[in-house]
Amino acid sequence: MSGSIVLFGPPGAGKGTQAGRITVLTGKPWVSTGDMLRAAVAAGSELGTEAKGYMDAGLLVPDGIIIGLIVERLQHDDASSGVLLDGYPRTIPQAEALSEVAVVSTVISIEVSDDAIVERIVGRRMDPETGGIYHVSFNPPPPEVSGRLIQREDDNEQTVRNRLSAYHEQTAPLAEWYAQMGLLISINGNASIDEVGMAIEEALSGAL
Ligand code: AP5
16 A cells, blocks of 8 residues: 555544554554654754653644654655654644645544543553553553563543643544545444554455
């Protein structure tokens, strides 16, 4: 499949969890704006310092910052046949900017109810060494990694509620935008990790 794939959905829908499987299936590199921003925060860069306040509050980082970041990333050699975008675009201006530098071939929208989102995010644990994503109940970590797991600073109930508001107000309208272009494929995310993965695989196999 030529072009880029957008993984779309609310915070905690399971975008990161499914991304590994999709990169194996398609060979497209996984580009996560959340991971890029967290790396900038950890590095203490100017961009990271500016973004941190928005991320901690559960607000979207301003378009001017995020668009520059993604446009630069898409110029790398490994992006020439398209990438798997996780967490971008999140506003119409971001989508418009993307359309100027890349061709979007498919948008996979993982749909999950708000109540399930809160439960997923509050129970999420991350492995800083491998990037592995776990959940205390739904995807328990193996004992050998348990000791090193961390919880993201924005994975608390208050911040999740803010992230959900930002999603409904600023990001959800993009689904209609992409639907009108005939690019949106909706996946029921209120199912097990494997079931969601298989549904995505089936949807993509029609497009590959
Ligand atoms: P980002 O890192 O992109 O966070 P997000 O969109 O809020 O998404 P998450 O990473 O929280 O969730 P996910 O969908 O990947 O779910 P996961 O697979 O981990 O962004 C963070 C912040 O950066 C934003 O708030 C914003 O400030 C800023 N930002 C980033 N991009 C931006 C942009 N483009 N514009 C502006 N600002 C931007 O799964 C979650 C949990 O659920 C895990 O514990 C997992 O094990 C579990 N789980 C997954 N699937 C299932 C399932 N099917 N059943 C049960 N549990 C499941």
